[in-house]
Amino acid sequence: MDAQVQANRRAQIIFAAREVFACEGYSKASIKKIATKANLNSPALIYWYFDNKADLFAAVLAEATLMLHEISLNNLIEDLAPQEALHFLAQRFFEIFECPANKRIFRILISESMNNAEVSDHFAETVILPLKNYLVPYFQQKIAVHLLRPHDPEISARAFVGMLMHYVFTDQTFPQLNASQPLPDVYIEEVIKIFMDGLQGENLSV
Amino acid sequence: MDAQVQANRRAQIIFAAREVFACEGYSKASIKKIATKANLNSPALIYWYFDNKADLFAAVLAEATLMLHEISLNNLIEDLAPQEALHFLAQRFFEIFECPANKRIFRILISESMNNAEVSDHFAETVILPLKNYLVPYFQQKIAVHLLRPHDPEISARAFVGMLMHYVFTDQTFPQLNASQPLPDVYIEEVIKIFMDGLQGENLSV
DNA sequence: GCATTATAATTGAACGTTCAATCAAGATTC
């Protein structure tokens, strides 16, 4: 077959593999199940396109375009005030995880990162570091011009990412609790308000 | 053997199982490896004390005493000002994850929650819900007496837990980044400051 | 335009290995 057909088959297998890996985990996901999901008549066909199971798994991760690289390239944000910049970042972040394929990749990253150094590297490089490398310099600059009070931007960046990640994580992991899960937009708005203004009430003394 | 020896054997197996499950994941952790780790001469002995692999895994989770139940029982905190209450909670939280056994359980909970409903239930009931059930009513009360500004306590509770969890998560998952990871105490202090006062600087306008 | 050849893709059967689980037999304790 020509290159296009080959590419299609590859994509078809990767697509199926992502699904199976995401809901079974790497170990429990068998080549047979992936082949079935991909409507192949034989699991052996997978070995025409991939060296082995680990290679297929790597291809699933490599094909994941979800990621947050682009955010840091977009330097339009540096001119925004903190509220707007954080809003922009948070919305981009949640947009990414609206896509079902990205949700599945997120599951894989969280789950397999604990037992697989390659996966945790990939997680760090495609999610954690881009966010950090975007936020820390931005915070530094805004501290310099007194739009933010003096503080360690490593910590605030981490805290902000934590608030976003925790939403996506609980959303994915505890469907039972989704009743009390506020909508993303509401959550974003309140979280940024907390981040900028805090929760302090009128009674400053106990 | 007597009951004590039996209890010891059980504990010995559970101890070994927790280690192996934590660093291999449920699927890759084999009964044979667990038996070896527990210094048993035969894997078959495990089946004297446990019905099967899943039963052993359940025992590992059930034996985990890490958890945050007790926090909500401790109602001494209601009288504390938000700063002190959050400080207390955060310190308890980090204390718990200083214990290596609890770190391992945390790894298991994060990793297996993605593919196993029982584990995610356990995670929710022993970590997520206790924190939520502790924070939300507390915030509600402090809003009522104007120590905190009016807001949705579900959101702030989630945000605060997110900031704590993200620290533990990154600490466990990305050892490469640990250079830039601030010490727990420093992180706690700054995060609570953000949570109460925000990051707003002197220049209120752009 | 048809026959021939080469290459790419697909298949089903089989391999060796590993796994959870079982079992019959032995050891220990009371």
Next chain:
DNA sequence: GAATCTTGATTGAACGTTCAATTATAATGC
């Protein structure tokens, strides 16, 4: 000697992977 515990050997199923054989597609020669 009965109950509790321990052991090494064993089982059958499932796994990733290989391979020889087969079909589909494209390329070439006439």
